[in-house]
Amino acid sequence: MIDNLDKIMESILTGKSEEAIKYTKMEMDKGTSWSMVLEKAMIPAMEKIGADFSKGTAFLPELIAAGYAMSKAVEVFKSRMADPGKGQIGTVVMGTIFGDVHDIGKNIVKICLEGAGFRVIDLGTDVQPEAFIEACRKNKADLVGISALLSSTMLNMETAIKRIREEKLPVKIMIGGAPLTEEFAAKFGADGYAPDAYLAARKAKELLGKK
Numbered sequence: 001m002i003d004n005l006d007k008i009m010e011s012i013l014t015g016k017s018e019e020a021i022k023y024t025k026m027e028m029d030k031g032t033s034w035s036m037v038l039e040k041a042m043i044p045a046m047e048k049i050g051a052d053f054s055k056g057t058a059f060l061p062e063l064i065a066a067g068y069a070m071s072k073a074v075e076v077f078k079s080r081m082a083d084p085g086k087g088q089i090g091t092v093v094m095g096t097i098f099g100d101v102h103d104i105g106k107n108i109v110k111i112c113l114e115g116a117g118f119r120v121i122d123l124g125t126d127v128q129p130e131a132f133i134e135a136c137r138k139n140k141a142d143l144v145g146i147s148a149l150l151s152s153t154m155l156n157m158e159t160a161i162k163r164i165r166e167e168k169l170p171v172k173i174m175i176g177g178a179p180l181t182e183e184f185a186a187k188f189g190a191d192g193y194a195p196d197a198y199l200a201a202r203k204a205k206e207l208l209g210k211k
Contacts, residue, residue: 004030005041008073012045015065020073034077034115035198038108042070043197046104067104074111081115088117090208093135093171094145095123097160100153105177108197109145116201118143129163136169142208145200146190148177158188165189172207176200 004027011019027037049066052058092113096106103125110120121139123131132144144164148154157175164173174192175185185193192207194200 005032005037008037008041009045012042012066012069012073013049015062015069017069017072020069021076024073024076028076028080034081035112037077038111039198042073043108046070046108050104067107070104071107074107077111077115089205089210090142091119091121091139092143092145092204093121093123093132093139093141094147095127095132096125097146097148097153097156098126098128099156100148100150101125102147102149105149105197106145106147109147109176109194109200112197112201113145113204116205118201118204127160129160132160132164133167133169136164136171141169141171143204144171144173145204146173146175148175148179151179154179154184157190161189174200174203174207 004023007023008020008027011017011023024037028034046066049058049063053060053063094106094110094113096103106122106125110122113120121135121141123135132146135141136144146157146160148157154177161173161175164171172191173189174194175188175190176194180193182193192203194203
């Protein structure tokens, strides 16, 4: 028998947003946590469509449709979270580095950060260093999160981190994305790196000295 988690995964893979919303509501009505739905259904769906896209067996419209279906299902989470993202722990400014317009991974990290109690200022994609700096000042940020999906755009992180450091802002910097490693994070001058969304929320707390 196919359960709701399987149906959520399938509806995201096929870009059926109304079904993704319906089955997400049904699963959460059973008492399943948003993090479990994310871990067991949504992330696997996005990983699969991403892998298929990389192999050439799925195409951009399918990737976009899957991302949209997931984003609509995520709205179910936010409607049920207790004061999502009010910033009890701290404020995170995040975005995808300039030259890169991929945001699925970033959006998943945003959900996990908000669920962990952070206020998140999402600058979107193709974000220039000056935009990170301005947002940090405006929002009195504690942490900057920078993502990249491509090996080529990953190198732009070093430029952004250098500019943020030059401003002597009182922020920690965390980076992540498919091509990144601990070694690259250290080379670029970041304070931390996380390989996935769950560890990103944990690492963010660690960097700010929170439990």
